[in-house]
Amino acid sequence: MTxxxxxxxxxxxxxxxxxxVTGCLYALGALGLVMIFKCSRxxxxxxxxxxxxxxxxxxxxxxxxxxxxxxxxxxxxAAVFVVAIAFLTYAVISPLIQESDLTATIATLGVGLxxxxxTLLLFGADIVSLDLPVPRFATSVLGLRITGYDLTVxxxxxxxxxxxxxxxxxxxxxxxxxxxxxxAFAAEVCGLNLARVQIFAxxxxxxxxxxxxxxxxxxxxxxATTVAAFMLQAFAAAVVGGFASxxxxxxxxxxxxxLMNLFTFYVSPEYTSTFLLIVILVALNVFPNGILAPxxxxxx
Numbered sequence: 001m002t003x004x005x006x007x008x009x010x011x012x013x014x015x016x017x018x019x020x021v022t023g024c025l026y027a028l029g030a031l032g033l034v035m036i037f038k039c040s041r042x043x044x045x046x047x048x049x050x051x052x053x054x055x056x057x058x059x060x061x062x063x064x065x066x067x068x069x070x071x072x073x074x075x076x077x078a079a080v081f082v083v084a085i086a087f088l089t090y091a092v093i094s095p096l097i098q099e100s101d102l103t104a105t106i107a108t109l110g111v112g113l114x115x116x117x118x119t120l121l122l123f124g125a126d127i128v129s130l131d132l133p134v135p136r137f138a139t140s141v142l143g144l145r146i147t148g149y150d151l152t153v154x155x156x157x158x159x160x161x162x163x164x165x166x167x168x169x170x171x172x173x174x175x176x177x178x179x180x181x182x183x184a185f186a187a188e189v190c191g192l193n194l195a196r197v198q199i200f201a202x203x204x205x206x207x208x209x210x211x212x213x214x215x216x217x218x219x220x221x222x223x224a225t226t227v228a229a230f231m232l233q234a235f236a237a238a239v240v241g242g243f244a245s246x247x248x249x250x251x252x253x254x255x256x257x258x259l260m261n262l263f264t265f266y267v268s269p270e271y272t273s274t275f276l277l278i279v280i281l282v283a284l285n286v287f288p289n290g291i292l293a294p295x296x297x298x299x300x
Contacts, residue, residue, distance in 0.1 A: 011265070013144060015261045016258055016261070017150075019259070020257060021154060021257070022219075022261070023253045023256060023257025024154060024254065024257070025153065025230070026233045026234045026257055027234075027237060027249055027254065028208045028209070028211055028215075028253070029231050029233070029235075030253050031161065031205075031246060032047055032204070032205030032206065032209045033238045033249075034238050034241070034245070034249050035204055035208075036205050038181040039177060039180050039181050040104070042093065042104045042105050042108065043105045043108070043243075044105075045109045045112055046089065046115060047108075047205065048112070048227050048228035048232075049227075050085055050086070050206055051082075051209035051210050051212065052222075052228055053081075053082075054078045054079070054082045054210040054213060055130060055210070056123050056222065057074070058071070058074045058075055058214060059130045061073070061074035065123070079210065082207070086205070086206035087199065087202070089108070089111050089202065090202045092107065093108065093111075094195065094198065116225075116228070119224045125224060127222065128221070128223075129221060130217045130218065130222045132149070132152070134149050134152040135148035135152070136148055156215060160208065168246070173196075173197065176192045176196075179192060209231070216230050233276065236252075236276050236280050237249060237252035237256045239252070239280050239283050239290075240256060240280075240283045240287070240291060241253070242289050242290015245292050251292065252290070252291065260272060260275075263275050
């Protein structure tokens with residue numbers, strides 16, 4: 001019994017805590033995917049490449065590769081580029097949405113490849129390091145090692161997600177988003193501007209992806225494929241939580257973060273992609289509409 005408790009204290013609890021932290025980042029990515037799907041019925045497969053390009057822009061603007069700016073200024077300038085990319089992507093995709101959701105979804109793959117090509121053209125295929133200006137400290141609480149990075153991720157995720165839900169719940173644009181997510185045709189007949197709401201969703205999704213990318217990169221390295229791989233976890237979180245539920249994305253992200261940590265530690269880090277695909281398949285069969293669907297129905 002003592003050995004079991006020691007195992008919980010030294011292995012399981014820290015793994016769960018770390019999974020919650022990384023799960024918040026997956027939730028940010030999943031929220032972006034779900035927002036676009038809810039109002040456009042398109043799965044945006046360019047999400048990871050655009051977020052990765054933004055992370056590279058921050059690196060380029062702050063390291064002297066492109067410019068020599070402060071980290072905050074580099075983030076703001078990269079955000080401007082990302083908003084422009086999101087707007088242009090919507091401009092290209094929107095005519096296709098009217099024709100076929102599937103066609104528009106496939107088109108996002110093309111956009112992602114173009115953005116990945118632009119990343120390779122500007123920055124090459126080398127692996128670079130992008131530091132996050134966070135407090136450098138660590139403390140122990142009930143046996144858990146909590147770092148400044150952990151607290152930064154949780155704080156930024158809570159503020160970002162909280163701001164998003166405030167906009168959706170208490171602003172006219174958010175109400176329009178909920179109405180179009182529920183029934184786009186009826187909302188448009190009632191006079192709501194469908195294009196305006198969809199542009200809002202695409203830009204908000206891009207911003208969420210960028211925040212997630214900038215927070216996840218310091219734990220690994222930055223390459224042309226790093227953030228796209230991170231978005232695979234975000235996609236799994238969206239599937240588990242349900243593409244029709246924003247709250248489900250939060251729960252799905254945390255679940256995926258915990259499950260990934262446990263699998264990596266107790267089984268093998270070499271088969272994490274296979275494990276993710278299995279999780280996605282199981283979720284689609286057991287909870288085809290997301291884990292919150294049986295309890296919360298079709299809340300938008």
